Amino acid sequence: MLGFVIQRFLQALVVMLIISLLVFCGVYAVGNPIDVLLSPDATQQIREATIKAYGFDQPLWRQYFDFLGRLGRGDFGRSFVFNMPVLELIFSRLPATLELTLAAVIGATVLGVPLGMYAGYRPDSLVSKTIMAVSILGFSVPTFWIGLVLIFTFAVILGVLPAGGRGETMRLFGIEWSILTANGWKHLLLPALNLSLFKFAMMVRLARAGTREIMLSDTVKFARAAGISEWTILSRHVLRLIAVPIVTVFGLEFGATLAFAVVTETIFSWPGIGKLIIDSISSLDRPVMVAYLMLVAFLFIAINFLVDLAYAALDPRVRVRSA
Amino acid sequence: MVLPENLVRFWRDFTENRVAVVALATVGLIVLLALAAPLIAPQNPYDLARLVLADARRPPGYIGAGGFTHWLGTDAQGRDLLSAILYGLRISIQVGLIAGVVAFILGASLGTMAAFFGGRTEAFIMRFIDLQLSFPAILLALVLAALLGQGKWQIIAALVTAQYAYFARTAHGAASAERPKEYVAAALSIPLPSSRVIFRHILPNCMAPLIVVATVQVANSIALEATLSFLGLGLPVTEPSLGMLIANGFQYMLSGRYWISIYPGVALIFLIVAINLVGDQVRDQLNPRLQR
């Protein structure tokens, strides 16, 4: 098992390096690399000083290593717009996004999997068909549209929930969390709901398909023949069997959810890194763009790594295969 | 694979599901309307010169300076919303289809070739595809759109780059299953050139899963383009897409002028959901594990 972990870890490291190379080539080599670090209205003096300081007069491979070195020290440059170190900027906004994403993802799974299992267990019932119809909507309707409709219904027509912004926060472990306040929950509800719908739909469909297939399998028939109750079959056999594909998709979709937070944060004016990147793109704040890409890449790889581990923990056959 | 006979049976099974038939009809209707947009729209929303600012933000049913009724109201620039929606649908379908088709061709070719040649080529290509697939399409599209700038072809390029990987992976999976089959060895021993074997023999037999992916991806392209336009990164103001219309109308929603955002949104939803329903039915029919 340890060998498996180390193997996956090294793979992850290699991928990280490749990504850093791609980002470097993509952002630095395309267009004037100076523009990534300096705002367009810097004076000629500052330009020359920066060129020297960052070694832009050096060969490309040398620059790449300097780049890696800077990343290692956590130096992503300074944001043009906010005039503060990018890393600091990102970390100040990260908790908001994490809060939103976690709420969305956990909500989607905790609600979606049981509903999907029920739909798979009784595929022809009215409840099941309704659940599937709703999931199709959650799947196909673009996130921004649902956000719009939510704001329209709850904030404009009904007026019960706020139309945007983050609620009051409370400090815990040195970070501001809004889930610790009631007001925070009011503000979190709609954006989390918006963000979770896509994943919810996916979880429901996955759980339903898996459950339906497994209920027709010999494993379930044999368990029934032994007199095991339907509830036990569902909770001990079926759940365990669909856990594998669900966890895999959970991990992969976590990244997608994080990405979609960009849209939700824009609509609901949620002060997370998603909104930050959109604002940065429109204001061409390149250091922030670079840092965002690297961070997202890192998160992805970390998530993939964790999913691989979970996979091995859930399915004992995997450990044997890759040994 | 004898096409005509399979198609007839496919069609017959398809028409058994009423929802799918309604969805297909909806798609057909929308496509027709979009194609006929220049003919039936009361106003050309691209012609900025003809827009009258006094007509801006008017509710549905208002009779504007042009002398015709704005059935769905007007937007912030005084554009007739009905016309804007028709033209917007046109652009959305165009972009979605072209991006889907190009991604299909690119991805399917790449995946099939990787499966055919095997060895290091295959490993290299597929690792790259896997890497790309672990990135969400929206982020890729976002970054590319930002780098390439606004414009129809830039958006299509961004969408294609974000989506070809799905086709590549599906094609690779199907082609890998076909590669060891006898007809491939037979074709190669004639000898037929590799390119011919790949494209005329292997690829046609991989069509089923690829078509399923294609229907999903066309809907996704349309949704993705709308999202990008909504965020201000997609099509330029001169070619208003549905996403942009919705974005523009967003601020007016809170003051009760809902039609500017809602109607384009409804049109978009109809299109996407209908395509997805058709795609669902196609997928169920082509799924060997659900065959009765």
Add this chain to the structure above:
Amino acid sequence: MSQPLLEVRDLVTQFDTRAGVVKAVDGVSFSLNAGEIVGLVGESGSGKSVTGFSILGLVDPPGRIVSGSIRLEGQELIGLEPSKLRSLRGRKMAMVFQDPTATLNPLLTIGTQMRLALTAHERLSTASASARCIGVLEQVGIPDAARRLEAYPHQFSGGMRQRVAIAIALLSHPALIVCDEPTTALDVSIQAQILTEMKTLTADLGTALIWISHDLATVSSLASRLLVMYAGRIIEEGPTAAVLRTPRHPYTQGLLNSLPSIAEPGAALKQIPGTMPSLSRLPEGCAFAPRCGYADAVCGFAPGMTHEGARGFRCHHPLSREGVA
């Protein structure tokens, strides 16, 4: 004589499919005494497996039991409340399936799976449940049972896995076990082993077996009585030795003739011409008539079951002792 353990009367199980109604089991009747081993033989599609499923109440939609009676220890099973039926399964009657790779959950240890089956009927602590499981595993011949309890199915060989499945069936000491082709998926040598072990095991425990198979050879070594099925009906029954020596139904004769073991080396295997009719379109009258060499006009009327002592056959032209109609 005491009441038979299992009494099946005129069982009819059908499947409502798009292509029509499939009568998988078309009026099957037989009984089973405690401790008896009966072989249910027939080719694919004859309805033997569905008969087994019907007894356990495991027929999945679109199939359903339409009519008839199944009495286990005097209790009627058809129409019984699902919860009561469930409590009987595993406790009074159990089933072993063909492919142990498919019946065992690959993601749970066999210990977990066994304990689940056990605690479905009794309240036991984990320790005592495990002890019981180890005991049964040793009975079915799994070495080092205590350690193997926490192993996963893929860590066992095919034969071992089937023994685990049999162990699970034996856990709550059922009076009846239905075995649906349990050795078909295994190596021939393992087959023989498991057959002999089953024989001694069930004799020791007094368990009755219904052994479903398409393979006359394996069944004959185990069963004391044979039931031959064709197109959803039982067409011959009787003590094993007698049926094998002097079959009364032409189909049984055909089956015996096609066995490789009695064929002359080098000669072509004898086959029964034709194929079994589709169960959704059974011919009027005797279902075997189209393939039977002895059929004539009277076979257009469905023959009933004729009983001669312990023997039974469903034929208008049964074979005599000399093997001629």
